[in-house]
Amino acid sequence: xxxxxxxxxxxxxxxxxxxxxxxxxxxxxxxxxxxxxxxxxxxxxxxxxxxxxxxxxxxxxxxxxxxxxxxxxxxxxxxxxxxxxxxxxxxxxxxxxxxxxxxxxxxxxxxxxxxxxxxxxxxxxxxxxxxxxxxxxxxxxxxxxxxxxxxxxxxxxxxxxxxxxxxxxxxxxxxxxxxxxxxxxxxxxxxxxxxxxxxxxxxxxxxxxxxxxxxxxxxxxxxxxxxxxxxxxxxxxxxxxxxxxxxxxxxxx
Ligand code: 13P
Numbered sequence: 001x002x003x004x005x006x007x008x009x010x011x012x013x014x015x016x017x018x019x020x021x022x023x024x025x026x027x028x029x030x031x032x033x034x035x036x037x038x039x040x041x042x043x044x045x046x047x048x049x050x051x052x053x054x055x056x057x058x059x060x061x062x063x064x065x066x067x068x069x070x071x072x073x074x075x076x077x078x079x080x081x082x083x084x085x086x087x088x089x090x091x092x093x094x095x096x097x098x099x100x101x102x103x104x105x106x107x108x109x110x111x112x113x114x115x116x117x118x119x120x121x122x123x124x125x126x127x128x129x130x131x132x133x134x135x136x137x138x139x140x141x142x143x144x145x146x147x148x149x150x151x152x153x154x155x156x157x158x159x160x161x162x163x164x165x166x167x168x169x170x171x172x173x174x175x176x177x178x179x180x181x182x183x184x185x186x187x188x189x190x191x192x193x194x195x196x197x198x199x200x201x202x203x204x205x206x207x208x209x210x211x212x213x214x215x216x217x218x219x220x221x222x223x224x225x226x227x228x229x230x231x232x233x234x235x236x237x238x239x240x241x242x243x244x245x246x247x248x249x250x251x252x253x
Contacts, residue, residue, distance in 0.1 A: 026043060
């Protein structure tokens with residue numbers, strides 16, 4: 001972490017906790033948020049509980065993200081949800097281009113860029129996700145792949161946007177990039193941001209099997225500004241431990 005950027009710990013609930021359990025988790029996290037005043041906390045529940053979670057965390061420092069949206073404001077698009085609808089539900093953030101969207105739902109660099117543009121136009125702060133597959137890493141293409149993914153949307157970003165580096169092979173597998181591996185990719189992303197005048201302000205999160213016991217080492221990297229957490233964000237105790245690790249690093253400066 002770097003002292004000019006406030007750490008951001010985001011929880012991507014994926015397709016879990018879509019009912020009462022989600023509201024209960026949001027409620028439990030309000031207590032955590034009070035313990036971590038120097039950390040921004042964002043949670044991304046499923047669509048079905050966005051409004052209820054937004055209501056639940058009102059008055060706390062926790063912000064609500066959606067996991068996806070359709071990049072049209074309204075229309076005959078059965079089953080889809082627009083950015084203005086997310087705003088109406090209490091969201092201020094949205095994940096864009098998560099690898100599971102790229103892998104299972106046909107998202108491409110072009111559709112990720114389009115969603116980034118529409119999210120910003122609607123007043124949502126995007127967390128745009130990038131990351132290489134295992135095959136790409138093993139063939140030495142990591143930096144080239146991530147640079148290509150970032151270059152598709154970097155010229156659309158404002159100071160509020162966030163980039164998440166999530167190596168696909170580290171998601172849900174228990175394998176994490178080591179701090180040096182993460183920092184190398186974050187530095188490459190930072191260099192692209194610097195060329196756009198966004199290097200100092202834009203937060204770059206690491207995601208992929210972040211847990212309470214590896215968070216501090218990853219967050220200690222100068223270009224890692226926070227974490228995008230999947231599995232460990234589904235319990236207040238484990239997500240809270242990661243947020244507290246970030247708070248601990250800020251306090252020890
Ligand atoms: P895990 O933390 O479960 O590996 O998931 C990471 C992720 O995909 C967050 O968006």
